[in-house]
Amino acid sequence: MADIVGMYGLHPNRAGFCQCPFHKGDRQASLKIYAKDFNCFGCGANGDIFTFVQMMDDMDFKQAYEHLGGTYAKDTESRYVAHLKAYRADKKRQTLKRMEADKRTRICSNNDDISLYRLYLKILMPLSDLWCEVYNKLQYALYMHDILNESR
Ligand SMILES: [Zn+2]
Numbered sequence: 001m002a003d004i005v006g007m008y009g010l011h012p013n014r015a016g017f018c019q020c021p022f023h024k025g026d027r028q029a030s031l032k033i034y035a036k037d038f039n040c041f042g043c044g045a046n047g048d049i050f051t052f053v054q055m056m057d058d059m060d061f062k063q064a065y066e067h068l069g070g071t072y073a074k075d076t077e078s079r080y081v082a083h084l085k086a087y088r089a090d091k092k093r094q095t096l097k098r099m100e101a102d103k104r105t106r107i108c109s110n111n112d113d114i115s116l117y118r119l120y121l122k123i124l125m126p127l128s129d130l131w132c133e134v135y136n137k138l139q140y141a142l143y144m145h146d147i148l149n150e151s152r
Pocket residue numbers: 020021022023026030031040041042043044045
């Protein structure tokens with residue numbers, strides 16, 4: 001870890017602290033450098049060598065890994081795989097969440113449509129052109145209602 005921060009011109013003191021590059025005016029040197037991690041007691045920035053490079057150079061994990069890869073590939077391969085797995089699992093979770101939320105809004109708006117159409121049918125003159133049009137729309141909305149609720 002100390003090697004990496006050294007690459008960015010930061011040199012931890014004997015206690016392992018150096019000025020934090022992630023928040024401004026760190027005169028007290030709040031960034032503690034551990035063997036494999038860092039933690040800033042001023043702004044709370046923390047992570048491992050990859051996080052550090054990611055934050056310094058505005059890279060994603062993959063870029064940071066490749067950037068450091070030549071030197072650190074050996075002992076980091078398994079960490080990279082673990083990182084990637086966690087990242088993918090997280091992506092999947094987010095996508096599922098979004099799909100679920102999206103379906104819920106569709107069900108809500110469909111339910112709104114149904115009650116609106118039913119109201120129109122009561123007000124409009126039965127079998128008039130408009131009434132028929134609304135009636136068709138209601139049938140379609142009811143049909144969608146079944147599909148949406150079945151796939152729940
Ligand atoms: Zn900081």
